[in-house]
Structures are given as C-alpha cells and as structure tokens.
Amino acid sequence: xxxxxxxxxxxxxxxxxxxxxxxxxxxxxxxxxxxxxxxxxxxxxxxxxxxxxxxxxxxxxxxxxxxxxxx
Numbered sequence: 001x002x003x004x005x006x007x008x009x010x011x012x013x014x015x016x017x018x019x020x021x022x023x024x025x026x027x028x029x030x031x032x033x034x035x036x037x038x039x040x041x042x043x044x045x046x047x048x049x050x051x052x053x054x055x056x057x058x059x060x061x062x063x064x065x066x067x068x069x070x071x
C-alpha cells in the first residue's frame with residue numbers, strides 16, 4: 001500500500017511540477033543521503049577518538065587478524 005501511495009505522490013508532483021521539480025527532488029535526496037553518510041561516519045569515528053585506523057584495529061583485536069584478509 002505504501003508503494004502505491006508514494007507512487008501516486010510522485011506522479012502528482014511530476015505532473016504538476018514537471019521535470020524541474022523531479023530534478024530538484026533528486027538533488028535534495030542526494031544531498032540528504034550524503035549528509036547522512038557523513039554523519040554516520042563521524043559518529044563511528046568519534047567512538048575511536050577520531051582515529052581513522054581505530055575501527056580496523058578494534059576489529060582485529062576482537063576477531064583476530066584473519067578478519068582483514070581476503071577470500
């Protein structure tokens with residue numbers, strides 16, 4: 001049901017606003033997605049004192065060095 005509702009809303013704003021409205025919606029979605037990704041990265045990295053190698057080191061300590069080997 002949610003898919004039908006969202007699809008109907010998308011149809012309405014495309015019909016009323018045209019491709020310009022659709023383009024702006026895509027731009028806003030991209031900015032929100034990038035902002036959420038950066039926020040998540042900062043929240044994770046903050047747990048390790050903003051040390052970029054901290055998460056890798058912590059996973060090696062918890063699961064052993066094999067976790068970082070491929071295959």
